[in-house]
Amino acid sequence: MLLQSGPPIEPRLLGPAQIRDLAQRLGVRPTKTLGQNFVHDANTVRRIVADAGIGPDDVVLEVGPGLGSLTLALLTEARRVVTVEIDPVLADQLPRTIAEYAPDHAERVDVVTADAMTVTVADLPAAPTALVANLPYNVAVPVLLHLLAELPTLRTALVMVQMEVAERLAAGPGGRTYGIPSVKARYFGTVSRAGSVGRSVFWPVPKVESGLVRIERHPRVDRPSAERTTVFAVIDAAFGQRRKTLRAALAGWAGGPVEAERRLRAAGIDPTARGETLDIDDYLRLAAVEGSGPGPDHP
Incomplete structure (x- = not known):
């Protein structure tokens, strides 16, 4: 008699203890140079995935997956997750973390070791339809604009950035914070705020609050x-x-x-x-x- 396999087991998410344990095992100390602040709150990553509005047909691009907190949550909804990680130590560990916490979903994750500032569509194993990422604070705007320009298949983006950056990206004409990032982001699509994220959900705790920004792409991207x-x-x-x-x-x-x-x-x-x-x-x-x-x- 053949036994039928059950449905895939949902990924387990990382908490503060797991994040610190992983970092200790890897000898990882978050650096300001790479803008590393790791999310350790399961409810926060669940909220980000829900707000992103991704579905089972989406190929999600995640920039800076770090220790994998958001990656694991994305696997509950997306068809495939393509991660771009500049840190080779973190990039090497991520598949192992996925295998441990989401064994039934491990084949749906691709890890690309590269700088998101220079990555092109040719560097990715699949064309992404959505960008969902906790972007490094120090390069958030140039990374976002670069990816929107290089990857015309991206239909939506939901990114977590420093609150000040979120306000600038979503600002409208005439406002105090309206500037170059605001206008250039609007070249690619409709930009809006999608809420705030407190400092306590990160390790190490940053000195500033974070904000979520959503971009819904419009047909203008097909222009030369x-x-x-x-x-x-x-x-x-x-x-x-x-x-x-x-x-x-x-x-x-x-x-x-x-x-x-x-x-x-x-x-x-x-x-x-x-x-x-x-x-x-x-x-x-x-x-x-x-x-x-x-x-x-x-x-």
Whole structure:
């Protein structure tokens, strides 16, 4: 008589004791250089996975899995989890942790030892549909923008970042915290806050609170990369001299203040406005205006 195997056993999650034990066994001391703060609270990782809205068809990209707290929780919902870890010691340990705490799900995890700042779609074993990650505080914005640019298959992103960064990413035009990260993130999709995370759920305990940011991607990502380069150049120029009017701030980009004003008026933008009053659609229109002067390559 053949015995039928039961359903897969759900992964066990890591708590404070397991996190510290793993770190001690590996001789791991979290470093500020790599922005390492490990989540040790099961309810927090469950909440992140629930808020991410991922399902059984999703391939999730996780950046900086660390000791595997969030990875284990992601396995309860996703079809596959692809992790990118820069620390070779942590990358080597992760498959062993998954085998111990989620043996029935071990084949659904891929570990890529690489720097998320340089990783491309060719480096990944599967095309991810969702990004869910506790991003290192010191490189959160450049990593997020790089991945959104490099991985057009990403439909959604839910990232945990420093609270100040979360506020900047989700800020709207005219606000005090609205700046380059806010506009560039909006190039890829709709950005919103998804709650806060207290310091006590991390080891070591950081000095700042954390926040969750959600990005729902829109069709704009299918446009050529040359457009993104031009749009981002306009955004950088507009905020590079934040106190100046756009006519003055964009003079270097356009090839002079007169040409900057012509382009602004052609895009339906007041030349006396400032960069923080414009939304991404304004920057898209401005970047699309054909120039009569030297343009963005002007020194």
